[in-house]
Amino acid sequence: MTHVRNGGDLVVESLSSLGAASVFGLPGQHALGLFDALRRSPLRYVGLRVENNAGFAADGYARTAGTVAPLFLSTGPGALTSLAALQEAAAASVPVLAVSSQIPSAGLGGRRRGYLHELVDQQASFRDVVKSVHTARTASQIPSALAAAWESALTAPFGPVWVEVPQDVLLAPTTVPPVTRLRAEARPLAPRPELIAEAALLLARAQRPVILAGGGVVRSGATAELLRLAELLRAPVASTYGAKGAFPWEHPLSLQSWMEDRHTTDLLEEADVLLVVGSGLGELSSNYHTFAPRGRLIQIEADLGKLESNHPAFGIHADARLALAALHDSVPAGEPDGRAEEVAAGLLKRVRARLDGQGLDPERELLASLRRALPDGSPVFFDMTILGYWAWSAFDAREPNTMHSAQGAGGLGYGFPAALGAAVATPDRPVLAVSGDGGAMYSIAELATARQLGLNVTWLIVDDGGYGILREYMTDTFGEATATELARPDFVRLAESFGVPATLTGLPDVERDLAAALASPGPSVVVLPAVLRMFAPTHLDADRESGGLAL
Numbered sequence: 001m002t003h004v005r006n007g008g009d010l011v012v013e014s015l016s017s018l019g020a021a022s023v024f025g026l027p028g029q030h031a032l033g034l035f036d037a038l039r040r041s042p043l044r045y046v047g048l049r050v051e052n053n054a055g056f057a058a059d060g061y062a063r064t065a066g067t068v069a070p071l072f073l074s075t076g077p078g079a080l081t082s083l084a085a086l087q088e089a090a091a092a093s094v095p096v097l098a099v100s101s102q103i104p105s106a107g108l109g110g111r112r113r114g115y116l117h118e119l120v121d122q123q124a125s126f127r128d129v130v131k132s133v134h135t136a137r138t139a140s141q142i143p144s145a146l147a148a149a150w151e152s153a154l155t156a157p158f159g160p161v162w163v164e165v166p167q168d169v170l171l172a173p174t175t176v177p178p179v180t181r182l183r184a185e186a187r188p189l190a191p192r193p194e195l196i197a198e199a200a201l202l203l204a205r206a207q208r209p210v211i212l213a214g215g216g217v218v219r220s221g222a223t224a225e226l227l228r229l230a231e232l233l234r235a236p237v238a239s240t241y242g243a244k245g246a247f248p249w250e251h252p253l254s255l256q257s258w259m260e261d262r263h264t265t266d267l268l269e270e271a272d273v274l275l276v277v278g279s280g281l282g283e284l285s286s287n288y289h290t291f292a293p294r295g296r297l298i299q300i301e302a303d304l305g306k307l308e309s310n311h312p313a314f315g316i317h318a319d320a321r322l323a324l325a326a327l328h329d330s331v332p333a334g335e336p337d338g339r340a341e342e343v344a345a346g347l348l349k350r351v352r353a354r355l356d357g358q359g360l361d362p363e364r365e366l367l368a369s370l371r372r373a374l375p376d377g378s379p380v381f382f383d384m385t386i387l388g389y390w391a392w393s394a395f396d397a398r399e400p401n402t403m404h405s406a407q408g409a410g411g412l413g414y415g416f417p418a419a420l421g422a423a424v425a426t427p428d429r430p431v432l433a434v435s436g437d438g439g440a441m442y443s444i445a446e447l448a449t450a451r452q453l454g455l456n457v458t459w460l461i462v463d464d465g466g467y468g469i470l471r472e473y474m475t476d477t478f479g480e481a482t483a484t485e486l487a488r489p490d491f492v493r494l495a496e497s498f499g500v501p502a503t504l505t506g507l508p509d510v511e512r513d514l515a516a517a518l519a520s521p522g523p524s525v526v527v528l529p530a531v532l533r534m535f536a537p538t539h540l541d542a543d544r545e546s547g548g549l550a551l
Contacts, residue, residue, distance in 0.1 A: 028074020033170030055085025060421030076117025091408030215242025216278020280306030383415030413442025
């Protein structure tokens with residue numbers, strides 16, 4: 001059968017020309033023109049079993065590969081099922097490019113024609129979630145719409161974008177020539193020189209400078225620039241949960257990531273100049289909005305919506321890497337006296353002392369076992385589970401852009417499908433996913449995907465019989481928990497029914513069993529029955545002790 005080029009071919013030709021290598025998604029009736037065109041393209045199709053999981057997989061791929069991840073979706077229910085994944089990509093500034101079909105053009109414009117999957121305004125469901133929305137109502141508009149979306153996704157702040165093409169446009173023959181030289185360049189977001197000059201002056205005069213690195217440092221690839229500036233300023237550096245690996249964990253100036261510990265909050269408050277880079281100082285980064293700076297705040301942020309959104313600051317709207325490099329070139333070198341290193345060491349000592357008094361040795365050893373089992377450079381993806389919450393504060397990522405979680409939007413089911421996407425991006429190294437039993441049930445169908453594609457992902461499922469963190473929250477607040485206990489399957493036998501090898505482990509053996517699973521090619525599951533506890537919160541303390549942490 002001779003094929004006549006159509007709108008679907010224009011989509012895949014455009015994405016290939018823009019630099020895409022893989023496409024994630026799930027087919028549907030209105031989107032068949034997209035998926036049929038994949039047969040005639042060099043793009044690798046990675047099919048998931050649920051649209052939301054396909055979105056999470058695209059997210060994991062984009063974070064790991066450092067580029068745009070295309071996501072193919074069908075109209076109506078298929079598209080809407082991806083919303084939670086796109087919200088996570090938006091919250092974490094991840095460049096996912098969703099291409100969705102639409103009902104035929106005759107049904108657009110608010111007329112109710114009764115098409116399958118018809119929505120009055122499908123785009124309206126996504127405008128409040130994605131960074132930008134693009135439409136192609138004719139075949140000739142497809143390349144330009146995709147190029148504009150690609151540029152938007154990769155322009156700081158990164159984020160998911162939405163492109164919509166009606167079913168009839170995807171299927172109709174086209175005389176538009178094959179797309180071969182489509183280009184889209186991200187627009188640089190450079191800082192204004194006068195702002196850099198003023199910020200450099202403030203930092204040069206500071207007696208107690210501190211840096212708070214956010215996820216924007218990792219997204220912009222600014223870790224080297226952060227290290228150079230911190231050492232130049234002799235400034236201690238704390239990393240938010242989204243910035244794991246942005247600063248060397250064991251560096252003498254590292255405050256690590258104990259953002260929920262009041263000692264860290266105190267130190268950030270006591271800085272006479274606090275430089276916040278790539279963070280909006282949201283709920284988790286501000287110890288649940290208990291942070292109240294007393295010194296001067298400088299905020300570098302690519303997202304205008306986050307700039308000075310929580311605290312008045314000397315705001316610099318810029319990409320983190322460009323701004324940090326400019327600051328380094330503008331600030332004179334300080335005289336090292338060792339005080340900043342003493343403060344960093346003192347803070348970590350006090351954090352450890354607080355933990356030592358809470359009887360949390362099993363949780364701390366479990367996280368240490370996970371770190372020892374995971375090869376350096378291998379990505380790990382945490383779901384919203386107690387061990388993941390521990391990892392936000394206590395896990396040493398060792399390398400930038402290797403630890404990820406759903407803490408941006410906080411949705412369940414992220415860890416395993418996102419890890420599958422990362423495995424597509426890095427087939428030469430093992431990937432680890434960590435879920436609780438409740439979160440695992442959101443994406444259990446993707447064991448079939450992992451098996452079908454032979455992806456090198458080990459899935460650690462911590463089985464505590466329910467939604468463990470919600471159990472803790474409700475018990476602490478109300479004295480008992482409701483709706484948190486779950487019936488669940490035998491995860492080992494369930495994984496094996498998919499043809500995925502699985503191991504039941506215990507706390508003494510988890511390091512050995514994880515290491516063995518990670519060293520074996522293809523997917524694997526390790527199930528750990530364990531009830532874990534969180535460390536005590538400090539944002540609820542009525543008595544906010546000052547720890548004498550002043551620099």
